[in-house]
Amino acid sequence: MSRDAEVIVLARWSDEVMEPLTQDDPERTWRGRFVPIAGQWGYAFGWALEFEKMSARRGLLKHLESLPWPHPHTVQVLLRDQDDDCFGLWMFQEGQLVEVTIARTGRFHQPAPPDEDFEPDPGMLLRTDQDTALPEQTPQALRDTRPPW
Template identity: 55%
Template sequence: MSRIADVIVLAQQADEVMEPLTREDDTRTWRGTFYEMSPGGNWGFGWGAEFVRMHSRSGLLKHLESLPWPRPETVQVLIHDEEDDCFGLWMIHDGRLVEIPLPRTRRAYWSGPHNEEHPPDPGILSRTDHAPVDWPQETAGGDHSRPPAW
């Protein structure tokens, strides 16, 4: 399934950790490479990647949370799926990357269960303060029983 997503990783003192992710690696569950974001040629602490298919990003968050971050408290992962109204925010809590609820947003899930043909649904993050949202029928608070699509 095609759903383009942009991912930005922000982390301090993480050049060594992120460097391997700037190269292709067929042993990873996810496919893609990150590019360092350094406006003005200065050292930055951000890396960005674009994923064009849901299958190509499967396992990305698990991989990122397993890395030996020198300052895990500074790690922020911003994800914008093509259906989202805004970027979602993930941070490391208790060794895991978890989505941080943003004010005036809601993530909804409505596709069926995943299988070998269809990856888990990442849901859609919508702003709740700009227009009425025609929410599909779903379990209250979203279906959090689904495994993360990332």
């Protein structure tokens, strides 16, 4: 299944941590490589990655959680799936990357697929202040519990 997504990682003083992720590695569960984002003085302050398939992103957040961040409190992971209105924000809380609620947005989920042959769906992060009809929210018990990232 094709489904584009973008990822941006912002983290202070993390060049050494992120450097291996700028290279392809067939051993990782996710596919691709991050590209440094440099400021006007040439210093990397973030890294970006694009996915074109849902299966290529499996395990990304767990991988990022496992890295030896020098300052984990500065790590911000921005994720935008092709159906999202805006980027979602993940930050470390008690050692795990957790989605942070952004004002005037909501993540809307589809019911879980019938079996695990289907990729986990991250839902859609939509603006809730745009005077447009929003999809019906699937009850928590009926959602896919597998992590999409």
